[in-house]
Amino acid sequence: MNIAHSHPGSLADLIRSLRQNRGLLWQLTKREVVGRYRGSVMGLAWSFFNPLLMLAVYTFVFSVVFKTRWNVGVEESKAQFAVVLFVGMIIHGLFAEVINRAPGLMLSNVNYVKKVVFPLELLPVTSLGAALFHTLISLVVLLVAFLLSNGFLQATALFFPLILMPLAIATLGFAWMLASLGVFVRDVGQMVGILSTILLFLSPIFYPIAALPEAFRPWLLANPLTFIIGQARAVLVYGQYPNWSGLALYTAAAFAFAWAGFWWFQKTRKGFADVL
Secondary structure, eight states: OOOSSSOOEEEEEEHHHHHTTHHHHHHHHHHHHHHTTTTOOSSSGGHHHHHHHHHHHHIIIIIISSOOOOOSSSSOOOOHHHHHHHHHHHHHHHHHHHHHGGGGGGGGHHHHHHHHTOOOOOHHHHHHHHHHHHHHHHHHHHHHHHHHHSOOOOOOGGHHHHHHHHHHHHHHHHHHHHHHHHOOOOOOHHHHHHHHHHHSSTTSSSSSSSOGGGGGGHHTTHHHHHHHHHHHHHHHTTTOOOOHHHHHHHHHHHHHHHHHHHHHHHHGGGHHHOOO
């Protein structure tokens, strides 16, 4: 592996790159979103129908077949179950979409890799931007469903961007690391796909934390998605304020992890062209 020191990896350099290339970043993100549905009959409408279809399937399986309940001993409608379930799916969907694409970003953009002046660090950010677009679409669907089933929206839903921000930052750190590793170790893409599926069922998406035996709960709480899923449900569904101290700690850790991911990406990127 060719470790390079010509590409600065400080936080200031990251901010400078994002600011200087914001126009290019916008164009790349727009192309990523539009290009995914180019040629299909329904186009961007698939961004609405995909989460709705999966939500219907998971709601049927877990609320009807397995009879899962968020509040044990309390009767709840299928709509209520679906709304709580959908929040978890939105959070996992954002994380999974970015990390699943990350290992193949350099491999699918060889022409950019071989251009010395192209800011490769923007490619994971572009992937995150496209994922955030789909998250926004899913959020609109969620809020409409909540409004139709309850007749009101929680005022605390305004805090949702603050809940999502640290997850997006941490996810970007994962994306930079995986984008680099995917160049040198091609098996990373296969492993990440499996791990994201495992994470779907090892997160409190289809069941509450209280449903697990005490011995297994610390492992679930160690999952980086668990805290964000809980906080998202608190502000979107239950009308509760965020856990500000926990959110501050998570945000600080997310920035540190994103910086580490960016640093690793910058220090290994010179070897990309040699391998590809």
